[in-house]
Amino acid sequence: GQQVMQIPQYQHVQEGEDFTTYCNSSTTLSNIQWYKQRPGGHPVFLIQLVKSGEVKKQKRLTFQFGEAKKNSSLHITATQTTDVGTYFCAGRGDKIIFGKGTRLHILP
Amino acid sequence: KAGVTQTPRYLIKTRGQQVTLSCSPISGHRSVSWYQQTPGQGLQFLFEYFSETQRNKGNFPGRFSGRQFSNSRSEMNVSTLELGDSALYLCASSLTGTVGLDTQYFGPGTRLTVL
Numbered sequence: 001g002q003q004v005m006q007i008p009q010y011q012h013v014q015e016g017e018d019f020t021t022y023c024n025s026s027t028t029l030s031n032i033q034w035y036k037q038r039p040g041g042h043p044v045f046l047i048q049l050v051k052s053g054e055v056k057k058q059k060r061l062t063f064q065f066g067e068a069k070k071n072s073s074l075h076i077t078a079t080q081t082t083d084v085g086t087y088f089c090a091g092r093g094d095k096i097i098f099g100k101g102t103r104l105h106i107l108p
Numbered sequence: 109k110a111g112v113t114q115t116p117r118y119l120i121k122t123r124g125q126q127v128t129l130s131c132s133p134i135s136g137h138r139s140v141s142w143y144q145q146t147p148g149q150g151l152q153f154l155f156e157y158f159s160e161t162q163r164n165k166g167n168f169p170g171r172f173s174g175r176q177f178s179n180s181r182s183e184m185n186v187s188t189l190e191l192g193d194s195a196l197y198l199c200a201s202s203l204t205g206t207v208g209l210d211t212q213y214f215g216p217g218t219r220l221t222v223l
Contacts, residue, residue, distance in 0.1 A: 041216075044214070
């Protein structure tokens with residue numbers, strides 16, 4: 001069945017360093033969405049990627065969708081303490097499958 | 109617009125009991141999806157309702173069921189609770205649901221603890 005793997009599971013970075021999380025699907029996706037969940041909160045939609053090779057930016061966040069529409073990445077430049085949380089990808093194929101998320105810790 | 113609301117926010121039950129959780133979507137949204145979130149398994153899709161019909165279903169046992177009313181409000185029921193059902197249950201609403209391209213808006217969740 002369709003699977004979405006997300007790595008790494010945890011990431012500790014010094015404030016100001018960059019951060020990247022990756023999602024890989026076992027099947028071709030129609031689109032992929034990214035969510036952020038703050039500790040104690042609920043997932044909040046960040047962005048959606050639909051086209052093959054698509055790249056979107058939101059301030060310090062850069063999102064990419066692979067050419068084969070089977071992988072995606074989220075890159076944060078110069079992390080800040082407000083970036084703390086868990087980042088999830090959600091791939092849509094036959095069903096919507098969430099990756100297990102990458103928990104980002106920022107060291108001051 | 110008011111966001112997605114879920115009630116109750118916290119619930120403690122014992123094994124064997126049943127529980128009903130409620131979700132009110134954003135006004136105008138016809139799709140409600142339910143998810144179970146646990147530290148070990150992450151976010152897992154339970155089912156989706158669109159216009160009172162179950163449109164999509166995850167891989168959960170029949171103890172997990174749901175329904176949607178004509179006003180788009182949705183309920184989720186878990187019967188014969190097991191310890192492993194302890195989780196955060198999230199609902200998400202959207203205009204067209206999981207088959208569309210629009211955004212899902214999550215509610216704050218119901219934290220269920222089974223003792």
